[in-house]
Amino acid sequence: MAQINFGGVEEKVVTREEFPLEKAREVLRDETIAVIGYGVQGPGQSLNLKDNGFNVIVGQREGSKSWDKAVADGWVPGKTLFGIEEAARRATIIQYLLSDAGQIAVWPTIEKHLAPGKALYFSHGFGITYKERTGIVPPADVDVILVAPKGSGTSLRRMFIEGRGLNSSYAVFQDATGRAFERVVALGIGVGSGYLFETDFKREVYSDLTGERGTLMGAIQGIFAAQYDTLRAHGHTPSEAFNETVEELTQSLMPLVAENGMDWMYANCSTTAQRGALDWWKRFRDATKPVFEELYGEVAAGNEAQRSIDLNSKPDYREKLNEELREMRESEMWQTGAVVRKLRPENN
Ligand SMILES: NC(=O)C1=CN([C@@H]2O[C@H](COP(=O)(O)OP(=O)(O)OC[C@H]3O[C@@H](n4cnc5c(N)ncnc54)[C@H](O)[C@@H]3O)[C@@H](O)[C@H]2O)C=CC1
Ligand SMILES: CC(=O)[C@](C)(O)C(=O)O
Ligand SMILES: [Mg+2]
Ligand SMILES: [Mg+2]
Secondary structure, three states: OEEEEEOOEEEEEEEOOOOOHHHHHHHOOOOOEEEEOOOOHHHHHHHHHHHOOOOEEEEOOOOOHHHHHHHHOOOOEOOOEEOHHHHHHHOOEEEEOOOHHHHHHHHHHHHHOOOOOOEEEEOOOHHHHOHHHHOOOOOOOOEEEEEEEOOOHHHHHHHHHOOOOEEEEEEEEEOOOOOHHHHHHHHHHHOOEEEEEEOOHHHHHHHHHHHHHOOOOHHHHHHHHHHHHHHHHOOOOHHHHHHHHHHHHHHHHHHHHHHHOHHHHHHOOOHHHHHHHHHHHHHHHHHHHHHHHHHHHHHHOOHHHHHHHHHHOOOOHHHHHHHHHHHHHOOHHHHHHHHHHHHOHHHO
8 A cells, every 4th residue: 555645644555567357357256246236426436346257247126227237237126236135145245336325225135145244335435423322333343444435426437438537535444354454455457446545434524525516516516506697787798607607617717727726727818817816815714714624514413414315215215306497407507508518619
């Protein structure tokens, strides 16, 4: 394992160089990996594992939409695709990739099939960290491990196909076999991670819930909406407001940030823009810092987890979410976005 210096702090990282795919295949040669759940992470992780040469099966509710999707992706009922219980029975490694709320409902079924020496794998620290709320308490004689790809399962698959790799965090919660570390790292490489950085279940879930509510998803939509609405209220057209809020960011400026950092993006903008951005960024930081502190507090108190459990355990949770997504899609800002996307020359 490499020690890598991140901005002055030493961290443990596993790379493909020190843990190549051949080694991962060797470690998991005799294992049957069952990917339980075929929503977003399930397809990405199971298809990458299969294409990387691992022995993998999928477990999903029969008759569900996700079952049909698995069939369409080439999983064969009775051979590589089973109901959840049958897949868990056949597995030596159970990759528990149902939705976090779904994991609570199905836990009694999974628990039955956690024979000694098996491994239980998560892509989120949720179920274990909030065990008082989830009731997920694995037996002591199984390995409990985590690989959390830091991005959507859709990107995990796309980047794999492009020969790239998404970074993931990994953790060992329980090492019953003495093999938990090599198992988790081999799985991390197998699902297509570019490199793996170390965490624990609690830090994973606290940072993940904060990030997705914050800059990755919640805060970004909030700040887009605030700026767009301000521009519109002052008489700017939808296309001008959208371009100046979203399109320029995703198409021109964020790729520069991804490539070489924020100062590099700034350096490629006008001195006028640089002057203004350098003057204003701290105001935005200071204005939002209290909201981030409140958010972290809610996550650490378990309130965000509880809210997600309560609302996502309802039978109509999917319709409710789709309704809220529809509202977002039909807002003027994102309707404008749809038109702007169509006008990109490459989409014509
Ligand atoms: N969506 C993503 O890209 C990421 C997800 N994760 C984590 O990976 C895990 C899986 O997440 P997603 O793929 O987003 O899950 P998802 O929300 O897409 O659901 C996965 C599957 O769970 C099934 N399911 C839900 N409730 C069920 C129930 N009561 N009984 C049986 N099946 C049920 C659904 O049919 C679906 O196929 C979660 O722990 C999540 O936090 C981690 C990183 C990114
Ligand atoms: C994509 C990801 O890692 C998220 C945003 O944390 C999630 O889907 O839960
Ligand atoms: Mg995440
Ligand atoms: Mg998440």
